[in-house]
Amino acid sequence: MNTKMATVVKKVRHRKILENIFxxxxxxxxxxxxxxxxxxxxxxxxxxPLAEMLKIAFTYNGAFSLHWFKSIFSQEFYISPKPQxxxxxxxxxxxxxxxxxxxxxxxxxxxxxxxxxxxxxxGVTLAYVMYxxxxxxxxxxxxxxxxxxxxxxxVNAYVVKLIFRENGIFNWILHDLIGILPKPIRIDGLVGVMxxxxxxxxxxxxxxxxxxxxxxxxxxxxxxxxxxxxxxxLLRTITLPLALPGIAAGAxxxxxxxxxxxxxxxxxxxxxxxxxxxxxxIYDKFLSETGYRSPEIAALAIILLALSxxxxxxxxKYVSLRQYAMMSKGGRWYVRTVKxxxxxxxxxxxxxxxxxxxxxxPQIGVILLAFSKEWSRTPYPRGFTLQHISQIAxxxxxxxxxxxxxTYAFTAILIIVVISVMASYVSNRFRGVLSPIVEALTVFPLxxxxxxxxxxxxxxxxxxTPKTSVLNPLSVSFNPGPILIIAYSIRRMPFxxxxxxxxxxxxxxxxxEAAMNLGSTRWRAVMGILVPxxxxxxxxxxxxxxxxxxxxTSVSITIGxxxxxxxxxxxYMRDLIVSAAGSAHMAAALGFILIAVQISAIILSTIIxxxxxxxxxxx
Amino acid sequence: MITLVTVKIDRVxxxxxxxxxxxxxxxxxxxxxxxxxxGPSGCGKTTLLRIIAGxxxxxxxxxxxxGSDVTDxxxxxxxxxxxxxxYALWPHMTVYENIAYGLKIRKIPRDEIKERVKRALELVKLxxxxxxxxxxxxxxxxxxxxLARALAVQPKLLLLDEPLSNLDAKLxxxxxxxIKRIQRELDITVIYVTxxxxxxxALSDRVAVMNFGVIEQVGTPREIxxxxxxxxxxxxxxxxxxxxxxxxxxxxxxxxxxxxGHRISGIPAENILGDYSDLYFSIRPEKVSLTPFEGAQAFExxxxxxxxxxxxxxxxxxxxxxxxFVRVPDLKEPLKQGDNIxxxxxPRDVILLQE
Numbered sequence: 001m002n003t004k005m006a007t008v009v010k011k012v013r014h015r016k017i018l019e020n021i022f023x024x025x026x027x028x029x030x031x032x033x034x035x036x037x038x039x040x041x042x043x044x045x046x047x048x049p050l051a052e053m054l055k056i057a058f059t060y061n062g063a064f065s066l067h068w069f070k071s072i073f074s075q076e077f078y079i080s081p082k083p084q085x086x087x088x089x090x091x092x093x094x095x096x097x098x099x100x101x102x103x104x105x106x107x108x109x110x111x112x113x114x115x116x117x118x119x120x121x122x123g124v125t126l127a128y129v130m131y132x133x134x135x136x137x138x139x140x141x142x143x144x145x146x147x148x149x150x151x152x153x154x155v156n157a158y159v160v161k162l163i164f165r166e167n168g169i170f171n172w173i174l175h176d177l178i179g180i181l182p183k184p185i186r187i188d189g190l191v192g193v194m195x196x197x198x199x200x201x202x203x204x205x206x207x208x209x210x211x212x213x214x215x216x217x218x219x220x221x222x223x224x225x226x227x228x229x230x231x232x233x234l235l236r237t238i239t240l241p242l243a244l245p246g247i248a249a250g251a252x253x254x255x256x257x258x259x260x261x262x263x264x265x266x267x268x269x270x271x272x273x274x275x276x277x278x279x280x281x282i283y284d285k286f287l288s289e290t291g292y293r294s295p296e297i298a299a300l301a302i303i304l305l306a307l308s309x310x311x312x313x314x315x316x317k318y319v320s321l322r323q324y325a326m327m328s329k330g331g332r333w334y335v336r337t338v339k340x341x342x343x344x345x346x347x348x349x350x351x352x353x354x355x356x357x358x359x360x361x362p363q364i365g366v367i368l369l370a371f372s373k374e375w376s377r378t379p380y381p382r383g384f385t386l387q388h389i390s391q392i393a394x395x396x397x398x399x400x401x402x403x404x405x406x407t408y409a410f411t412a413i414l415i416i417v418v419i420s421v422m423a424s425y426v427s428n429r430f431r432g433v434l435s436p437i438v439e440a441l442t443v444f445p446l447x448x449x450x451x452x453x454x455x456x457x458x459x460x461x462x463x464x465t466p467k468t469s470v471l472n473p474l475s476v477s478f479n480p481g482p483i484l485i486i487a488y489s490i491r492r493m494p495f496x497x498x499x500x501x502x503x504x505x506x507x508x509x510x511x512x513e514a515a516m517n518l519g520s521t522r523w524r525a526v527m528g529i530l531v532p533x534x535x536x537x538x539x540x541x542x543x544x545x546x547x548x549x550x551x552x553t554s555v556s557i558t559i560g561x562x563x564x565x566x567x568x569x570x571x572y573m574r575d576l577i578v579s580a581a582g583s584a585h586m587a588a589a590l591g592f593i594l595i596a597v598q599i600s601a602i603i604l605s606t607i608i609x610x611x612x613x614x615x616x617x618x619x
Numbered sequence: 620m621i622t623l624v625t626v627k628i629d630r631v632x633x634x635x636x637x638x639x640x641x642x643x644x645x646x647x648x649x650x651x652x653x654x655x656x657x658g659p660s661g662c663g664k665t666t667l668l669r670i671i672a673g674x675x676x677x678x679x680x681x682x683x684x685x686g687s688d689v690t691d692x693x694x695x696x697x698x699x700x701x702x703x704x705x706y707a708l709w710p711h712m713t714v715y716e717n718i719a720y721g722l723k724i725r726k727i728p729r730d731e732i733k734e735r736v737k738r739a740l741e742l743v744k745l746x747x748x749x750x751x752x753x754x755x756x757x758x759x760x761x762x763x764x765x766l767a768r769a770l771a772v773q774p775k776l777l778l779l780d781e782p783l784s785n786l787d788a789k790l791x792x793x794x795x796x797x798i799k800r801i802q803r804e805l806d807i808t809v810i811y812v813t814x815x816x817x818x819x820x821a822l823s824d825r826v827a828v829m830n831f832g833v834i835e836q837v838g839t840p841r842e843i844x845x846x847x848x849x850x851x852x853x854x855x856x857x858x859x860x861x862x863x864x865x866x867x868x869x870x871x872x873x874x875x876x877x878x879x880g881h882r883i884s885g886i887p888a889e890n891i892l893g894d895y896s897d898l899y900f901s902i903r904p905e906k907v908s909l910t911p912f913e914g915a916q917a918f919e920x921x922x923x924x925x926x927x928x929x930x931x932x933x934x935x936x937x938x939x940x941x942x943x944f945v946r947v948p949d950l951k952e953p954l955k956q957g958d959n960i961x962x963x964x965x966p967r968d969v970i971l972l973q974e
Contacts, residue, residue, distance in 0.1 A: 015676060016678075019676075025675070025676040026676070026691075026693055508705060508707065510703045510705055510707035511707050511709055513674050513694070513701075513703070513707065514701070514703055514707035514709075514768075515709075515720065516674075516693075516694045516695050517672055517673070517674065517694045517695070517699075517700060517701050518695075518700060518720060518721030518724060518768070518769075518772060519695045519698075519721055519724040519725060519772070520695060520720070520721075520724050521695060524724070529709055532711050533709075533710070533711055
């Protein structure tokens with residue numbers, strides 16, 4: 001009797017532990033494995049490398065020290081509250097604008113803030129116009145608004161640079177043709193980076209905001225109108241506040257993306273002020289000091305990480321506090337649209353349309369560049385050629401980069417899908433101490449700048465693998481493939497994980513419970529009931545992760561370029577962009593391949609998942 | 620083979636964080652019984668049902684099927700099949716696939732699965748719907764499919780979680796007779812959860828009334844309606860007049876009370892449930908009459924509202940600012956608001972309850 005009581009008590013205690021930690025009432029191998037694998041994977045390949053970097057950054061002469069941080073913060077090179085240079089230089093031929101130099105750290109922050117401001121302004125305005133108004137040509141707008149999302153690392157920004165040269169198309173139209181500019185303006189340096197980033201990232205704000213608007217229960221606006229509110233007052237008091245979490249999420253992502261971007265600074269690197277950004281400095285020092293575990297690089301990376309994490313933590317907190325846009329219940333609703341008034345038509349066609357057209361010029365430029373013979377001294381490209389595209393297909397030394405990229409991205413996606421399904425399942429279905437941790441960890445990589453991961457991995461793999469191993473970046477036989485696959489799988493996991501998480505949320509837990517109640521094991525219920533029901537979310541997320549993995553830059557151009565025969569295409573594109581004029585055409589041709597992959601993915605996911613967009617969000 | 624099952628619940632406690640959903644609940648459910656857990660939302664009835672199904676586990680206490688302890692068995696090891704409130708039909712499977720699911724898991728041969736799905740559909744009168752998807756069915760049809768899916772595996776114990784709550788009123792009454800018919804036909808033990816007292820009374824062999832994680836009373840619908848043990852049960856089961864009362868004296872097994880300034884005498888002492896302090900007077904509206912009779916006690920008040928229901932008329936009377944309900948088959952003369960009125964009742968129909 002006593003022993004029986006004891007076993008009962010013990011069982012209950014075990015159950016309590018399982019319930020507290022995992023949120024599962026019984027020992028359940030599948031549930032526990034689904035916790036352990038994502039946790040272990042993200043811990044080993046994200047947390048440990050970051051910790052390794054922390055250790056290096058905080059060590060001086062073998063002891064804990066703030067030395068490297070003090071040294072960074074005391075140098076005018078990094079922080080200079082009194083700006084160097086002048087806002088513009090008036091040369092005889094043109095006005096040269098490249099921005100003021102406040103030192104590397106402040107420059108990064110200022111650029112990110114301006115980009116966020118600009119992108120939010122454009123993104124929210126466009127989202128509101130698209131949400132509220134019906135007008136002829138709206139469906140064309142809708143397509144055009146997706147175009148800036150098509151990413152061609154380096155080449156996009158390079159085209160922005162071409163457009164804003166003294167003899168570029170911007171000055172050709174506004175100075176030579178229309179003549180409203182008395183003198184050509186040449187935009188370069190930090191200002192150029194800013195414009196290139198704002199154009200590239202505003203769709204993130206647009207999509208998040210648009211989704212928030214559409215998710216507002218129309219009855220909330222109707223009730224306000226019914227009580228007498230309308231027009232701008234309705235927008236200010238009801239619509240915008242309800243969409244604010246989405247707007248804030250998009251803005252924060254833009255801030256983080258700008259902060260971590262390495263493509264635009266590299267494209268503008270010929271203006272030396274564009275190099276004075278944190279990412280570029282880390283990258284530059286990495287290239288010049290390869291083989292040496294530089295504490296200064298580590299400290300710089302930690303600063304970048306801290307800034308990005310701060311923004312990320314604030315938005316997670318804020319959005320979780322204000323989850324009301326989706327609160328109302330009820331059936332599928334319609335979107336309330338109105339016809340614009342005459343002056344609104346004027347604004348739409350004379351301001352909004354040209355703005356949208358302007359933001360897609362990089363993509364148009366990439367395609368023109370890819371198919372043209374020459375585009376350096378003229379506002380527009382000259383000579384049509386298929387030479388660059390055909391070289392990718394025919395020249396094995398170029399083709400291999402594309403094949404490498406596809407191989408790495410595809411393998412990474414397989415890992416991402418398995419881990420995301422496990423992590424989203426347990427974090428959604430169980431209420432243990434670990435559940436929110438697993439969920440947060442799958443999104444966490446969004447907040448970690450790529451260059452930080454690159455440096456972290458370099459240190460991590462250099463220290464844990466044998467000196468001659470193919471996995472050791474310092475070894476002569478180094479193969480970057482496996483590390484790139486891991487890097488892609490970590491960096492691009494949030495897109496798939498979020499999509500799957502959202503899918504599981506849509507499936508009521510009783511659907512699996514019913515299966516288990518009828519005799520199916522948890523494994524069988526998940527694979528037979530849940531997974532088929534969220535297949536579309538898996539596919540949509542996986543495609544997004546795939547295209548973003550294909551265009552990954554930070555890890556690709558650092559660790560990836562250590563052995564060029566195994567390098568991904570973005571590493572080769574970087575080489576082309578920074579080398580002599582003319583190779584930009586080849587980079588653009590590779591960019592065109594990326595655009596083609598992305599368009600196919602968007603079309604496929606639209607057809608298969610019937611969602612209008614696969615989109616980026618953290619909510 | 621369908622085997623009948625008894626269920627014993629022994630001092631079950633379940634907490635969700637700070638909230639105690641079940642505060643030491645004990646119950647015994649007999650072979651072949653249709654047993655209902657009745658109570659307002661949040662009373663713990665669904666939690667108790669999920670514990671019986673093995674979808675939740677008690678923090679304390681045990682669950683026994685036919686005398687053997689099943690507390691630690693997983694839901695797929697128990698054979699207590701639950702029909703979910705939202706039906707939980709798998710939208711990506713046809714009606715046939717939904718119903719066959721549990722049979723496939725049991726590795727039943729194909730031909731037999733076919734046969735049993737057919738029989739299950741016959742039982743719920745949905746022959747010919749095999750190839751439909753759940754979204755192509757009406758709410759009532761979905762409900763039947765959910766029931767058929769549960770019945771197809773020939774459960775030892777069938778658990779129904781508010782199965783009719785998503786149906787309209789007419790269908791609800793139809794379906795509850797269906798459930799009763801199927802239960803009789805298959806002769807299985809059924810535990811039924813509902814918040815609808817009318818449904819519980821119409822359907823059940825026995826009812827357990829729950830409130831705040833505690834079982835207030837277990838009994839046949841008649842016992843619970845006629846002899847509620849607590850104020851909560853008296854109030855929850857049908858309409859009732861519950862008024863604060865004070866015992867003035869008890870003589871020869873008869874009590875005299877003061878209720879709303881009226882002196883009421885002749886109440887049998889056995890109708891006093893609980894201590895003699897803090898008592899509530901209760902009488903059903905249909906036990907009150909507008910005409911005097913031998914041995915009747917009376918209240919006086921003013922007419923506040925008259926509502927015509929068809930098979931009865933409800934008169935709301937204001938007695939000293941308290942509403943008192945009377946239900947009579949019909950009115951001989953019309954009543955106006957503000958009319959003085961005197962109503963009569965038999966003191967044997969009065970029950971005295973405690974909080």
